[in-house]
Amino acid sequence: MNSLEDHPAASPKKLSISLAAALLAGVAGVAGTVSRAAERPEQLVLISFDGAHDNRLWDLSLAMANRSGARFTYFLSCTFLMSKAERQAYKAPGQSAGRSNVGFAQNQAEALTRLGHIWSAYQAGNEIGSHGCGHFDGKNWSKTNWLGEFDQFDAALANAWSNNGAEAPPGWARFAKTGIRGFRAPYLSTGDGLFAALEARGFAYDASTVSQGPVSPDFSKPTAHFALPLIPEGPRQRAIIAMDYNLFVRHSAGLETPSKSEEFEERTLDAFRAAFEVEYSGKRRPLQLGFHFVEMNGGAYWNALERFVEETCGRAEVACVTYQEAVRRLKPEEKSAS
Template sequence: MAATHRIATGSVIAAVCVASLAGCGTGGDGTGEQERDQRKAEPAPAPKNVVRLIGDGSTAYTGAQPHLPRPERLKPGEKPPQFVVFSWDGAGEDGQKLFSHFRKLAKENNATMTYFLSGVYLLPEEKRDLYHPPQHSPGRSDIGFNDRQGIADTVKQLRLAWLEGNEIGTHFNGHFCGSGGGVGEWSVADWKDEISQAKQFVRTWKTNTGMRNSAPLPFDYDKELIGARTPCLEGQKNFVKAARDLGFRYDTSGVGNQVWPKKKHGLWDLPLQLVPFPGHSFEQLTMDYNFMVNQSGTTTQGDPAKHELWGDQMRDGLLQGFERAYEGNRAPLIIGNHFESWNGGTYMRAVEEVVETVCNKSDVRCVSFRQLVDWLDAQDPATLRKLRALKVGQAPKQGWKAYLSGEPAPAPKGVPGAPAARR
């Protein structure tokens, strides 16, 4: 395994006053001596926009994240909300402007999302040798690196996304799949090395780009990072062991059905799910890439005449999966995507239409993984056991109130114990 390349950073956390996380100045205000004396006697107002820069100032502690709802435990007999998680692998802003588009879409539709950042998207091409991928030579990445403009644009979206209540996870770095050093062959130590480097690239993007006057990311990434999805859904077994040791709270690298989640190895297991695939006899994974592979193969720009059909299939499959849960066991729906224009952008259109259709319903919560695990951790374990006992699409026969409170369901009309029929 290649040794991790560490970049020296300052150990002192500086307290600075900034305007919009960018900087501020002070100067004379022309007030008289009497007025200044009066001000000295008054209590100082609480400082605004105060941050504590971390290391080289690439990240900063700015207080609790805004717009995070307080998780509440279900009351006895209360029907659980329908959670939907939209998540994005890679999560960088390029010329397609898809990050900014979906960030704004989420804000307009009462939703928050999870953005899994690839660390190398904050590492400029000319500094690629700073990356020492496990089981590969320094400077190797199957998804490339970035340039200064791309890094500046990505940082801007990450900053705005977090301030709007979205989650910043990790998709690690070089995205190595398959044999020959792919993530499925990595050891626990390899995963810890990869995670350490992913964090380091986030903590040092200013040093690596020279953009020292830019605003910092408004979070401490060591505290922000609580979950991930592995490249190509490979390497989960050893990744989970590493993630548990590093204090992660969830993993979403698996494949599963639409049932309520449980913990594995101390982490919430939140897999991508199988949903109906319109026009086919088999079910499909809730990810744009998997729909594409089952429609146009590995060709990312297939027959243009079929683009609309393919997008409709993904949209309708996700909506059918949503309805199955919404009217059934209310299991969270987990959806994964990429900021890509595969097959003419038809999958991006499909996701957008799903967001607009489901996220504005009163009892639906389109949330990040962080918000979902916060809610799960707040629940009575006995309630979660009952929820997990429900199968795909299965609603409680006696109704939610009886199922989650232990109260007997009312007897059906026409049987002993039923209310007398009115005449």
């Protein structure tokens, strides 16, 4: 092998200059890489639960959040703050008093346990959003209808503790008045009346629509719009809304089939992982995943969620955040003010 001395051009002086140039070029390259990394946004993951009623699943979800560092959004149906004895206090547009598509709390003790979970979740940095009250399809409701539904939600939340025979914790009144900033429509069923009412009531965001894939939120109107994405799933990679109920219907036609729970869990986890990796290695648009406070197909979807959260939310440049936090990070005027 030839030595440096065999090459007249490789004198010590020239070698020093070459090495210095190479080092400077390397430093510049590293700096450029760091700069590009610094400019790259974190990958946001937004995980939400509709209904927020089953107290056992409250325990499970809060433990999941504590272990992983994730923060969740809970879209609450307000009839779960009312015992059956108080059901006549609620009247949905076009319905008789005391009717709810999702029922009511069994009794005051159950409602109080739920209220404790709501308060613990909020204090830990999770978000409570509105899912209306009785889970009716409001696509044809007017603005006035929706404002009436919002009024009943607000009253149920503000008076929940006293209506169930207990004293509200300090800070609850302020939370009930100012803490609810987002909404998701039952059945993801929207209409002009809903959007007009959301803007009139000053909601920061709505999370009721669906998009062809992950998209950035639309901030063009006073109430921002987040859309649950369609993601590829299953052997044929057919698109499906990234929500547990939709997976349940696809996998087993909406019929409980616990014997295939492991298969459905793996399919769900594969779909979540793939959808995440596309964004994480690409445009880094927020990935939204929706769930209900109901375990389906033997817990397949909650099991997949737990595995996904624990392997994903601690990764570098990933933040599993609430919708309100996503608004703060992504809305142009909010970003410039922070």
